Amino acid sequence: MRGMAKSVTAFTCTACGAAHKKWAGRCDACNAWNTIVEEGPLSQGPGRGLGAAKGRAVPLSGLTTSEPPPPRCLSGMEEFDRVLGGGLVPGSALLVGGDPGIGKSTLLLQAAAAFSRRDLQAIYFSGEEASAQVRMRAQRLGLADAPMRLGAETNLRDILTTLDAERPDVAVIDSIQTLWSDTVEAAPGSVAQVRAAAHELVTFAKRRGVAVILVGHVTKEGQIAGPRVVEHMVDTVLYFEGERGHQFRILRSVKNRFGPSGEIGVFEMTGAGLSEVANPSALFLSERGQPIAGSAVFAGIEGTRPVLTEVQALVAPSTLASPRRTVVGLDSGRVSTILAVLEARCGIPFAGLDVFLNVAGGMKVAEPAADLAIAGALLSAREDSPLPPDAVLFGEISLSGALRPVAQAENRLKEAQKLGFSQAILPDASKVEGPDKNGSGMALRRITDLTAFVGEVFGAG
Ligand code: TYD
């Protein structure tokens, strides 16, 4: 008989979230193996067609509203607030990912303390360390007087009960992989547990207006261990990155429903915790010494702020049949393209040469605007001829070898001038006021294509 509730079992891919009618070894939506799990019975409503059962009419609204946007909670750690898009939105859910040992616990302990010092209720749950350990760390970081509270717990039900009773403004859960829900029969850290715990916490955040910050460890492939669906569930995903052996750390928003993504905050790991770096360009260029072949300064934009970085290249004769292309901190696909354009359009081959490229200090640069600085570093290394030490470069290179203008030229130039650079090599079509000089007073060397760049900077080529 129609109308009787029927129960069906559903399967979901934990990597991409695709729904499947039956189990399979491989998800045909994202091609991942062994990611399909049973969701348990989903009860199907009565009837089949949409008209069979009457739903509730959803109240609709227009686009204009007289309600002011929700106030943001500021930590006062400017680098942290900036990455959030101007502070934490009440009732939002965040995921902070990063490699083990990079400093996530330190950052969020400092952030929780900072919120609590501004009269916001903050609770930090640690599933990895005992409260005494966290207290000791807080003391070392000079946070002992902050009115935040700690809990050492991994049981999701107990954490939710505590949060419901306390209703803090901010709750940090360190980490999502240690949580354990008694409604799911799987080990802590397993995909099913992480997913269930994240879902419960995100739902709680929305319903009770508590901002929940989840900490997650990242796998070698750069994914938050466990399901990528956690990234879809939360409002904001931040990554905390840095290189071993380097002091500084970058907090980057890769997704943000309440602000621009790609925004970065820069910190330095010191003996007394993370300190904010107000001028990252100066830090990234601090290792530059004498003018050296293979070094090019790129005037980049990270999120909404200009950041200068140094692209370093080393080119050496290779003994290998297929020479090395070692690229760190840059998109290796773009580097291959630039090498091909240099060969095909400018007649400058790199065959038989090993190429090593990186960004100084361990910074990661993904902008196509870095093309010209990459080409400059490569050519400078190959010709063993330094670029002008007072010059910054930016511009996108097309497959034809033409230079394309990039966004925010003026901001890039202002930052370069602030750091003492006096000339810029940039695409001819860049939108900058004035023919040769702009408001910043920098000399502009406008270039139409890569061949012209080789001629202008390295002589006839
Ligand atoms: P931690 O925050 O525990 O990393 P995560 O939570 O991402 O695993 O940071 C661990 C590292 O940070 C550890 O190697 C020691 C270093 N550290 C400092 O250098 N200074 C400090 O003040 C603190 C607290 C940690």
Ligand code: MG
């Ligand atoms: Mg930790």
